[in-house]
Amino acid sequence: MAQPVSQRLLGLTGKFLVVAVLGFIILPAFVVTIAAFNDKAILAFPPKEFSLRWFQNAINYRDFRLGFENGVIVMLATSIIALVVGSAFAYVIDRYRFRGRNVIEGLLLAPLVVPHFTVGLGMLIFAAQIGMTRTYTVVIVCQVILVLPFVLRSVYISLRNLDHRLELAAASLGAKPWRVLLTVTLPLLTPGLVSGWLFAAILSFNEFTAALFVTAQRTQTLPVAMYNYVREYADPTMAALSVIFIVVTATLLALANAFLGLGKVLNVEQAR
Amino acid sequence: MDQSGPASGGAQTRPFLKLFTAPAVIVAAVFAISMLAILQFSVRAHIPGSLDVGGFTLANFAAMARPLYAWVFIDTVWLCLLTAILSLIFGYPLAYALVRSKSLFVKSFILIVTVTPLFLGEVVRTYSWTVVLGNNGFINSVLRQTGIIEQPIQLLFTVTGVTIALVHVSLPVVVVMLAAAIAHIDPAYEKAAESLGAGPVRVFLTVTLPLSGPGIVAGMTTAFAWTFSAFATPQLVGGGKVNMVSNLVYTLGFANFNFPFAAALCVAGLALTYVAIAAMRLTLRPIEKVGVH
Numbered sequence: 001m002a003q004p005v006s007q008r009l010l011g012l013t014g015k016f017l018v019v020a021v022l023g024f025i026i027l028p029a030f031v032v033t034i035a036a037f038n039d040k041a042i043l044a045f046p047p048k049e050f051s052l053r054w055f056q057n058a059i060n061y062r063d064f065r066l067g068f069e070n071g072v073i074v075m076l077a078t079s080i081i082a083l084v085v086g087s088a089f090a091y092v093i094d095r096y097r098f099r100g101r102n103v104i105e106g107l108l109l110a111p112l113v114v115p116h117f118t119v120g121l122g123m124l125i126f127a128a129q130i131g132m133t134r135t136y137t138v139v140i141v142c143q144v145i146l147v148l149p150f151v152l153r154s155v156y157i158s159l160r161n162l163d164h165r166l167e168l169a170a171a172s173l174g175a176k177p178w179r180v181l182l183t184v185t186l187p188l189l190t191p192g193l194v195s196g197w198l199f200a201a202i203l204s205f206n207e208f209t210a211a212l213f214v215t216a217q218r219t220q221t222l223p224v225a226m227y228n229y230v231r232e233y234a235d236p237t238m239a240a241l242s243v244i245f246i247v248v249t250a251t252l253l254a255l256a257n258a259f260l261g262l263g264k265v266l267n268v269e270q271a272r
Numbered sequence: 273m274d275q276s277g278p279a280s281g282g283a284q285t286r287p288f289l290k291l292f293t294a295p296a297v298i299v300a301a302v303f304a305i306s307m308l309a310i311l312q313f314s315v316r317a318h319i320p321g322s323l324d325v326g327g328f329t330l331a332n333f334a335a336m337a338r339p340l341y342a343w344v345f346i347d348t349v350w351l352c353l354l355t356a357i358l359s360l361i362f363g364y365p366l367a368y369a370l371v372r373s374k375s376l377f378v379k380s381f382i383l384i385v386t387v388t389p390l391f392l393g394e395v396v397r398t399y400s401w402t403v404v405l406g407n408n409g410f411i412n413s414v415l416r417q418t419g420i421i422e423q424p425i426q427l428l429f430t431v432t433g434v435t436i437a438l439v440h441v442s443l444p445v446v447v448v449m450l451a452a453a454i455a456h457i458d459p460a461y462e463k464a465a466e467s468l469g470a471g472p473v474r475v476f477l478t479v480t481l482p483l484s485g486p487g488i489v490a491g492m493t494t495a496f497a498w499t500f501s502a503f504a505t506p507q508l509v510g511g512g513k514v515n516m517v518s519n520l521v522y523t524l525g526f527a528n529f530n531f532p533f534a535a536a537l538c539v540a541g542l543a544l545t546y547v548a549i550a551a552m553r554l555t556l557r558p559i560e561k562v563g564v565h
Contacts, residue, residue: 007471007472010472010473014365014368014369017365018365018366018369018382021362021363021365021366021443022366022382022385024362024440024443025385025386025389025440025443025444026385027404027410028397028400028401028403028404028440029389029400031400031403031404031409031410032399032400032403034410035403042408084295085295085296085298085299086296088288088291088292088293088295088296089292089293089295089296091288091292092288092289092292092293092296095286096286096289098289098293100297103300104293104296104297104300107300107303107304108296108299108300108303110303111303112494112497113493113494113497113545113546113549114307114501114542114545115497115500115501115517115518115538115541115542115545116501116503117501117503117518117521117522117538118307118310118521118538118541118542119303119306121310121521121525121531121534121535121538122306122307122309122310122538123306125306125309125310125313125531125535126302126305126306126309128323129309141299141302144299145299145302145303145306148299177287177288178287181287181288199391202391203391206391206392206393206395206396207393208393208394208395208503208504209394209501209502209503209504209518212503212522213522213525223393223394223395223396226395226396226399227395227504230395230399230402230508238399239399239400239403242396242399242400245392245393245396246388246392246396249388249391249392250384250388253384253387253388253391254380254384257380257383257384262383262384262387263379263383266383266387266448266451266452267452267455268367268370268371268383268448268451268452268455269371269455270371270372270455270459
């Protein structure tokens, strides 16, 4: 049955709006990709000749290499610690009420609202007071604080969706709490745990503002190295590196979506 | 997260409670201590040329009343509000399509496009915007080649440019929060309104929009807080012409080594963020309540 003209017009306007907003989100990625493959050092659109020299530059640049290595160290430590701390705590807030629960939860979720420069400055002052500036430890602890809310949330949502009867069944058959946890709960939580870990890893690898405050020359992560580069040079090396960042991040998220269902993890799926 | 799970019945058997809470307590404690460190620094005197701090003083907070600093706070709050409102307006259609689209491909595409920038970090996104907005950048090149303009339009280092980039930063999180709220609306309500003769616009305005109230409030407040937190965007796109509290904190800390004043700015900024969020919640209360059934 044909819809009235007004309704079809409404549908078209809606579609146009959606496409326009998607275009706005993609625009910078699209532009930076063109700039990255442009042979000339000066940005020009459309580019006349294409080359891969900026990609070579980006990969060979010493500070970027160092930043990448530091970033991987920080990312691995941060994501593993945040996963363990976050999922353990998600487990207890899902199941138990106890004194101090809301205070701890409030403190752990606060970094969603507290500006990153404030967390960074606070960690820097604290690290200075105990003589730990310029160490990886302060960078990692700072990143754990920042990514923990995301791990907490994604594991918590998985726990909410978990069928407790399966755990009860295992327990009634005589399985001890540890056994239930390891053989029933954890396997069922895998999608939430993997996506929580992935969120933590990507967010910590890409985090910039707080890292700028707590990293030193020796411990600077890739985004900090990139920021310093942009302040000194204006060639498209940064564009090339940005393209690599965008492609890797989008691929990881698309894989996570295909295998884990990001919609469910982010809680944006229509309730049936 | 305020409901206790079904397993909470037997208070005497609560396996893993202490073991699983302890690590979280440590992280929460470190965070609390670092916030207290800021608070403590904010009321200490700055000794020029030294990283040590002097005695107790409220001079840091008094100094913020000077027009130079007061204006940065006013500009920051204005930019945060503007960004939150624009993100809401542009984010809503996308969130709606993300939840309600019938095609799985469209859903996945919108989700990946929206979520990727969320994880990209500020530096890559901000740098990309400088390439889009610069005088020799994408927009100006296209406009010049098509003969629409002769002189480049100044977009970089302007409030307009900074606002565009800030909206781009907070849009994804607003979309995710709105989508979560829209996803939890029972379609039966909309069907009921429809069957009573309401057109699609009326159904949207009187049912869907009010029921997504909690998402609107969460999205607006988060966009405000995240924009307040932005540093690279105003620094690189604003180029010193547009300054936010974050830039002031960094300059005072790392160019002037006046960490007490930087800490005081952080304290004031944090207080301001919480006041603004509370004010937004209060203003939006009527719609937030509707969504709770």
